[in-house]
Amino acid sequence: MEFPNLAFKLAFIKPFRRPHETKPTILAWILFSIGAGNLVYQNFGMLIAMIFTKNDSIDIVLIISETGSILGLAMVALCxxxxxxxxxxxxLSILEELENYFPGVLKVHRCCRRxxxxxxxxxxxxxxxxxxxxIFFMFAFLVYNLIPVGQSLIEWLVFGLHFQYRYQSNTWxxxxxxxxxxxxxxYVCQVYSSLAGVAFIMAGEFMLCFFLTQMRxxxxxLARALESLDAVEVxxxxxxxxxxxxxxxxxxxxxTEINHIFNISFCVNFATSSVAICLMGCSMVMGISLISAVRYSIGLLSFLVFTLFICYNGSIFTQTSxxxxxxxxxxxxxDASPKYRKTILIIIMRAAKPSELQAYKFSKVSMETFMDILKFSYKLFTFFRAME
Known part of the structure; x- marks a missing residue:
């Protein structure tokens, strides 16, 4: 729980508090409320800014690409x-049960103790x-927030231009x-919203990784125990x-319980990533400067990283089961009796279909799904380029 706890600390909250643990301080709740409030507002502020932007000066396709790409990250974090x-x-219930099943706590039958x-x-x-x-998400957070003010400072101090008030995203x-x-x-409001977004994306990803690691x-x-069985002894x-x-x-x-918790998140992640990867790519190639291309490349890599993180964990979990x-x-x-054969047949029939994570039965969480997302994103990318 080292890295999930780190993510929760960045969000200033402890959502999985046991009764004997101390409650979060008032300051932590205030900081969390500010970050979560800015994250929620980010979704509405970007839409308002897009609606009131004058379309005669900027291409509408670029506006949609810029707003939709960053909005996708905010929506995933909010989810x-x-x-x-x-x-x-x-x-918390699954955490307690996994703790009871942890090696050294679970009473393993003597046939499996070797x-x-x-x-x-x-x-x-x-x-x-x-x-x-x-490391990647912390780097992406710093770059995303430092690029606007860094560009303005360089233009002001080095080239003698007027200081321009640039923001991380076009939010009203x-x-x-x-x-x-x-x-x-x-600027500070957007820093807080991006910090909350990164923290909750990391928290969700790492909790899933923690659960799947335990299950693997x-x-x-269990697989090695079954493989080493001697039917006559058993x-x-x-x-x-x-x-x-x-x-x-x-x-x-x-x-099943883990999948029930995260399947909504899987659907939102896959649907948002399919569109946002395309929009980030469009923003990169249609941007008016190299700086904007770098900024959107960070967003593109963020979607690729957390989508790959989910799909890879789901894939290796399925392979292990x-x-x-x-x-x-x-x-x-x-070599055993017919009764034993019928008993082992129960396990064989159950294991015939490996345990896997599903996004509401639309698709399984695997590397094949990750490749499908990339293919669909590229198709959308060519469509937007044709519109341009």
Missing amino acids: KMTILFAYRKDI IQYRVKYFAEFSRKMMKITT YPWNGNTVIRYTLS MHFDF EADPGCMNFLIQYHTTLIRLT AKLHSAAFYHNWY
Whole structure:
């Protein structure tokens, strides 16, 4: 939970607080409310600014591309925030159950005690993936917020031009105007909204990664336990098969609960990414300067990174759960009695369809889905280029 907790600290909130833990301070709630409020307003402010922009000076396709691309990130972040709070009780329940099933706490049947959990392997793999993602999002956050003011300062100090009040995105505020106080207020509001957006995107991604890493560890243990079974020994101890079947049933149920929590988020992520990747690409090639191209390239990479993060985790989770089918089949069940064969058949039939994450049954969360998103985005990109 190191990196999920880091994301929650950036959002100034602890949504998964146990009863014995201290409540967030009043200052933390105020800072969270400011960030969340700016994130919610960002969606409306950008739409208002797009409606009132004079279309005779700027191409309408460029306006749609710029607004839609940044709006997509705000919508994804808002969806993550809503999901984490709407399902906070369910998430806490799964966390407590996974804690009870963690190696050293779960009472493993004696037929499986010679099999060791690969805790360190899965922990290091997950930690490395979340660390790289954290570094990228922090870099993207800094670049996104520093480019506008940095460009204005360079023009003012180096080239002697008038200081232009540039913002991170074209968002309407009631106090907009060409004064230092109004500019600073608008700029800080957008910094807070982007910080909240990055924090909740990271929190949602990392909680999903945390759950899937735990589930992969259990599926891996169960697959290796089934593969090492001696049917003759197990048949003499009926409690072993009961433990394995109950263990598998629990993993299937936990997968269903995790999917129930995140499937709305998957739908929003995939639908938004398909359009936003296209719009970010259009903004890059249609921008009026190299600086704007760099700024939108950061947004494009952000969509690619968090979509790849979800799809890759879903794909390796499915691959790990798929090992159960062959592991249950390739042991000496043929040396056992017909009753044992019928029992092992239950696991084989259940494992015939690997556990996987679904975006409301529209598509599964996998690398194939990631490639489909890229293909669809490219088709939209060629369509917008034809409109230009």
